[in-house]
Structures are given as structure tokens and as C-alpha cells.
Amino acid sequence: MKLKSLIATFTLSSALILAACGNGDGSSTNGNGKSANENDSTSKVENNESEKLSxxxxxxxxxxxxxxxxxxxxxxxxxxxxxxxxxxxxxxxxxxxxxxxxxxxxxxxxxxxxxxxxxxxxxxxxxxxxxxxxYDGLSVVVNKDNDFVDQLTIEELKKMWIESGNVKTWADVRDGWPEESISFFSPGTDSGTYDYWNEVILEDEQMRKDATLSEDDNVLVQGVIGDKGGIGFFGFSYYIENKDNLKVVPIVNSKGEAVTPDHDTIMNGVYEPLSRxxxxxxxxxxxxxxxxxxxxxxxxxxxxxxxxxxxxxxxxxxxxxxxxxxxxxxxxx
Structure with a gap:
């Protein structure tokens, strides 16, 4: 008798569950009154938020x-x-x-x-x-063993980098600096950094022909690191990544302040005109x-x-x- 009662109870419970899930039209509900078809659309929206793409x-x-x-x-x-x-x-x-x-x-x-x-x-x-x-702060760097370049003005940078500036040694840049030759490293002509430098520093005058140009900033970094007379420019992150092997040069802004590129000076625009x-x-x-x-x-x-x-x-x-x-x-x- 106990076994028959258990079977009967199970049968009745199953019937009640089926009745609760059925809508009388062959569809089923999800327990919140919505049909499975209605719930499918909701699931697809949720899945789309984490949809795996290829x-x-x-x-x-x-x-x-x-x-x-x-x-x-x-x-x-x-x-x-x-x-x-x-x-x-x-x-x-x-x-x-x-x-x-x-x-x-x-x-x-x-x-x-x-x-x-x-x-x-x-x-x-x-x-x-x-x-x-x-934001970026275009950084001017010299070899870490350079112990005399303490800052540079925009006018000095222009004189150094234009073809007609006739700068060969550091003494040509500023009185009192040594007569040691300078090696120049610049982004290539397809670089936006080159374009920015050309507009802001060179004022569209021709860049010196003896500069080493490369689209790869790492080439410029290694060029300055490997040459005691080296000077170059590139994005701030490349300086930060190599700051132990390079010396960044403060640049005199329009207010006459020699400013070093860092998070704050780039963000607030004090490091001008080389913030961008x-x-x-x-x-x-x-x-x-x-x-x-x-x-x-x-x-x-x-x-x-x-x-x-x-x-x-x-x-x-x-x-x-x-x-x-x-x-x-x-x-x-």
C-alpha cells in the first residue's frame, strides 16, 4: 500500500507541475508569466552584451x-x-x-x-x-652623459634643426658650451611627430639633411643612447620607458619658464608648445x-x-x- 501511495503521489505531483507550466497552447512559461518564446528575446539581448565575436x-x-x-x-x-x-x-x-x-x-x-x-x-x-x-608631451632628449645642456629655447631648437642653421657643435648653439659635434635623431617624414615638430619648431622650414630619420621611435632612442653628442625627440612614453638611459631637456615656454615634461605639465598645458x-x-x-x-x-x-x-x-x-x-x-x- 505504501508503494502504491508513493506512485500515486508522484503521478499527481507531475501532473500539477505540467499544468502549471502549460499555457494550454503548447507553449510553456518560465515561472514569471512569460512564455519561453517571450523569454528567448530577453536572453538574446543579455547574451549580446557578452557575445563572442570573431x-x-x-x-x-x-x-x-x-x-x-x-x-x-x-x-x-x-x-x-x-x-x-x-x-x-x-x-x-x-x-x-x-x-x-x-x-x-x-x-x-x-x-x-x-x-x-x-x-x-x-x-x-x-x-x-x-x-x-x-595627451602627449613631445620630449627632447640628449645622451645621459651630457652634463651641460640644462634647458633649450624654441629659438635654439629651430636653429639646431633647420638646414640653414649651420649648427655643427654645441658651441654653435650657445656660448660656453663645448665644441663637440652633435648628432640629430628625428622621426621620419611619415610621422605625425615629425609634422608637429615641423609646424611648431621649424615653422615649415627645411629640416637639416644630416639628421637620422626613422618611423620607429625605438631606433631614435637607441641612437641617442649610443651617441654622446646625440639629441632627439619623440613621444613622452618612449622617454619614460628609457628615462634611466636618457636625459630629458626642459623647454622654455612662452612665459619664459623652463619646463620638464611630466604628467601635470602636459595635462595643464604648461609644457607648451610641445603638449598635444x-x-x-x-x-x-x-x-x-x-x-x-x-x-x-x-x-x-x-x-x-x-x-x-x-x-x-x-x-x-x-x-x-x-x-x-x-x-x-x-x-x-
């Missing part, structure tokens, strides 16, 4: 912006391991050439896009969006047509501040990143 994101451009975007790609790989987002280094100008040719989705830049580059994109029917990602924003540019058709590109850019803007600081740059303000995220939403429509 494909690639084409990125190239500025060697100055490279450390930030490399850090973004490394962190993004942990979130989306099936999305490949390697970061190339062709210089700002070289990156824009690939961007215009449709070879990349994102172009990193250490200067704003030029009018002629923008026109080529317009002619090609390629809408794009500009995003600022961090950094950028990346994204094709709008990639934002709207490639989910992995949109997701990558969103991730970059959400994390760029922290990652920029980690690799030696200065983050934007929180509200600036928030505005950039709003711009992203508009551009992806």
Missing part, C-alpha cells in the same frame, strides 16, 4: 599612439579571443595612406588629419570619425558593418584612460571619454 580589426599608423593601442589590443584579446587586432606602425602619414586605400579600419595619428587626406577620403566616399584618446592630443580615426562603415570594430572601439574608449596612464601617457578627463562614447553611438548608426 574576425579582425585593421589598425595602423602613429608610432606614438602605438603603445596605447597595443595595450588596448592586448586587453581586448582577453575579452574577445577570436578577434584579431594587431597594431601596425607605418607612421601617421603612412597609416592614413592605408586608411584611405581601404586597407585598415582604424588609423592612429599623433596629429589631426590634414585637409588633403580628408579630401581623399571624401572623394572615395569614406565617412570617418575622429576620436581623441590621450593624440587621435585615432575610424571608418564609419566599419563601425556600422563590422561588429568587432564597433566593439573594439567601444572597449578602447572605455579603457583608454587607464591604459594610457599605464604606458606613460596622460589620460583625457572622464567626461571627454563619455562624450567620445556618445559620438561613437552616432557614428555607428
Amino acid at each position: 574576425g579582425s580589426v585593421g589598425i595602423d599608423g602613429s608610432s606614438t599612439v602605438f603603445p596605447i593601442m597595443e595595450a588596448v589590443s592586448e586587453e581586448y584579446l582577453a575579452v574577445q579571443p577570436d578577434v584579431k587586432a594587431p597594431v601596425g606602425v607605418s607612421g601617421t602619414g603612412g597609416g592614413f595612406k592605408k586608411f584611405i586605400a581601404g586597407e585598415t579600419d582604424i588609423s592612429n595619428a599623433s596629429r589631426p588629419i590634414k585637409d588633403e587626406e580628408s579630401q581623399l577620403l571624401k572623394d572615395g566616399g569614406i565617412p570617418y570619425t575622429e576620436f581623441e584618446i590621450a 592630443p593624440l587621435y585615432f580615426y575610424v571608418r564609419n562603415d566599419a563601425l556600422s558593418g563590422k561588429p568587432q570594430v564597433y566593439d573594439y572601439v567601444k572597449f578602447a574608449l572605455e579603457n583608454a584612460g587607464e591604459l594610457a596612464e599605464e604606458v606613460g601617457y596622460i589620460s583625457l578627463k572622464d567626461d571627454e571619454y563619455a562624450e567620445a562614447l556618445n559620438k561613437l553611438e552616432e557614428s555607428a548608426k
